[in-house]
Amino acid sequence: MKRIALVLAALTLFTGCAMLQPDQTVVLSPRITELDHDSFAILPFVDERSGRKDNFGFNVSDVVTDAFETAFMKSGHKIVERSHVESILGEMKFSYMGHVDEAQLKEIGKMTNANVVILGMVRDFKKAKYERVKGKMKTTSCTTLSYSVKAVHIETGEVLWKGAITRSSGMKGDMFSPCDCNGVRFADRTSKTLVKKILSRTDAALKTKSEEYDMFPSL
Numbered sequence: 239m240k241r242i243a244l245v246l247a248a249l250t251l252f253t254g255c256a257m258l259q260p261d262q263t264v265v266l267s268p269r270i271t272e273l274d275h276d277s278f279a280i281l282p283f284v285d286e287r288s289g290r291k292d293n294f295g296f297n298v299s300d301v302v303t304d305a306f307e308t309a310f311m312k313s314g315h316k317i318v319e320r321s322h323v324e325s326i327l328g329e330m331k332f333s334y335m336g337h338v339d340e341a342q343l344k345e346i347g348k349m350t351n352a353n354v355v356i357l358g359m360v361r362d363f364k365k366a367k368y369e370r371v372k373g374k375m376k377t378t379s380c381t382t383l384s385y386s387v388k389a390v391h392i393e394t395g396e397v398l399w400k401g402a403i404t405r406s407s408g409m410k411g412d413m414f415s416p417c418d419c420n421g422v423r424f425a426d427r428t429s430k431t432l433v434k435k436i437l438s439r440t441d442a443a444l445k446t447k448s449e450e451y452d453m454f455p456s457l
Contacts, residue, residue, distance in 0.1 A: 260405035260431055264439045267398050271443055273391050275398055279318040279350045280307050281327070281338070283358035283385065292365045294421045301422055302360050302385055305429040310356075313437050318350045326350060340395050347392035354398060358387040362404070363421065381407045381421070383428045387436075399440060403432040 267273075283303040285291075291298075303320070311317050326349045332342060338355065346355055362384035384404035388397050405428045 260403050260428065262401070262403040262405075262432055262435055264399060264401045264432075264435050266439055266443055267396060269396060270398050270440060273353075273394065273396065273398065275354045275389065275391065277316045277318070277350075277352045278310070278354045278356055278389070279323050279346055279352035280310070280320065280356045281323065281346075281358075282320075283360055283387075286359045286361055287363060292363065294363070294365065296421070298360055298363050298421070301425050302363070302383070302429070303358065305422075305425040306356075306358060306385075306387065306433065308426070309429040309433040313433065318352050323350060338390070343390065343392050343395060353392050355390050355392060356387055357390065358385060360385045363425075365421070366407075381424050383421075383425055387432070399436060401432055401436045403428060403435075405431070 280303065283299050283306070285299045287298075294301075307317060307320060323346075326346065329349075330342070330345060338346070338357065343355060347353065360383075362382055364379065364382045366381045367379040382405070384402075386400070386402035388400040390396070391398050405424075407424055
């Protein structure tokens with residue numbers, strides 16, 4: 239086992255591309271147990287990538303939004319249909335660029351019956367790049383996705399939780415199979431990882447609150 243661990247560590251150093259654990263953070267509001275959060279409206283994620291953008295053949299914002307929405311929906315949470323959300327934004331003549339003010343929040347909540355809005359921003363999304371070396375295709379850079387999300391309570395405007403993830407797939411060189419450059423599948427797996435982290439943190443907070451109440455049963 240030690241030998242295997244050493245080999246993997248050495249390969250990671252030599253290849254220079256993150257392969258195992260994603261960089262992810264989740265922060266909760268201390269008031270998350272006090273505010274209702276059982277119905278969510280997910281707004282289209284904003285694409286904040288700078289510089290040259292890879293041509294994936296699809297709209298990056300749509301794919302990442304859908305991947306997060308799908309992963310979140312599988313958890314059992316009530317989510318407003320995205321086409322309904324987009325229709326409402328159109329009716330509001332709301333050009334969403336990542337910021338929602340208090341009046342807009344209230345209007346979205348009123349028209350969707352949601353009590354939380356989820357906002358997301360794509361910070362990076364790159365395809366794997368390849369070059370031919372001595373007749374073989376070698377990976378020169380890896381598929382990478384980085385984005386952040388936050389859940390805003392409509393009634394109070396408070397941020398219930400914030401999450402972010404950066405994940406890379408594949409390794410440089412030809413010792414392993416090429417990087418996973420299918421952006422849709424990669425976005426699905428990355429979103430599943432982030433959603434799992436968010437839900438585990440929120441569930442733990444709610445469980446702790448419930449246990450606190452259980453310590454003082456009614457007489």
